[in-house]
Amino acid sequence: MAQITLYHAAPSRSSIVRWMLEELGQPYDLRLVSFKKGENLEPKYLAINPMGKVPALKHGDTIITEAAAICTYLADEFPQAKLNVPVGDPRRGVYLKWLFYGPSCVEPAIMDSAFPRKEAPPRAAAGYGSFDTVVDVLAKGVGAADPYLLGKHFTAADVVIGSGLRWGMLLFKKLPERPEFMAYVSRIADRPALKRAIAKDLELQKQQESA
Ligand SMILES: N[C@@H](CCC(=O)N[C@@H](CS)C(=O)NCC(=O)O)C(=O)O
Structure with missing residues (x-):
């Protein structure tokens, strides 16, 4: 191997x-x-x-x-x-959305909030739109997680989004401690x-x- x-x-x-x-x-x-x-x-x-x-x-x-x-x-x-959702499975779109949402929306939104630029990029030009939108979309996604983003199926998307949330909220303290975030983060903390x-x-x- x-x-x-x-x-x-x-x-x-x-x-x-x-x-x-x-x-x-x-x-x-x-x-x-x-x-x-x-x-x-x-x-x-x-x-x-x-x-x-x-x-x-x-x-x-x-x-x-x-x-x-x-x-x-x-x-x-x-x-x-x-830990994947294979090609051909209708859930793969949502799975890929969350895998990409981590590095392309969650992370840059947190970084821009931690280290604000002299002039904030216009909402339409910034790939993540706005910090508040990213937080709301994320809260809706993890709020619906039952218990994980793809339901009972824990996937790589939970590793990426879960890590972003743990880092952004617990360590970096830049994401708000919304109840949806807290509940999801405490659920994934149980993973051996x-x-x-x-x-x-x-x-x-x-x-x-x-x-
Ligand atoms: N876009 C990269 C970011 C990786 C990254 O920024 N890693 C940091 C550590 S958290 C690093 O290696 N920093 C060392 C440096 O840039 O000098 C990813 O998601 O893997």
Whole structure:
């Protein structure tokens, strides 16, 4: 079986992929990338991800970057884990919508709110429209989640949207603590794979701090 390697730094967006890998249940290796030492900007790593960012994932000879793309790839590549909605399934449209909504709407809306530009982009020109719209659409989506975005079926879309919510609301404190968000986030916090990913990342952070 082709080996899976995650290029990782904890805590960072590569923790999204770590959670996904724990859900997948496939063995994987970690390659730690130290921002402190500037390893992400060294030629060796830029050959993996020319953006100089984590996560990146190597699966056999295939290299994938961008957290949501990696989650989508893994879900499709390992269908036995049932974390995808396959081509031909009518629910795939909604599934893909949420996978893309994370990086193209939730994340830039949070970033613009945290680091406002001198002149805010016009609503029509900004891909995410407005922060309030993003929050409302997200609240409607996760408010209807029963218990997950695709109903009983937990998918990679929950990993991406769940991570965005945890990060934006609990860690970055930029998303409002709406009851819909709180309920969904507490539901996904019960996932053993997320608990494992968090515990492993905390252990890693401890090791790095004491090194
Ligand atoms: N669009 C990328 C963003 C990745 C990203 O910004 N990663 C941050 C860590 S959270 C990073 O590697 N920062 C190091 C740097 O830019 O120097 C994704 O979704 O994977």
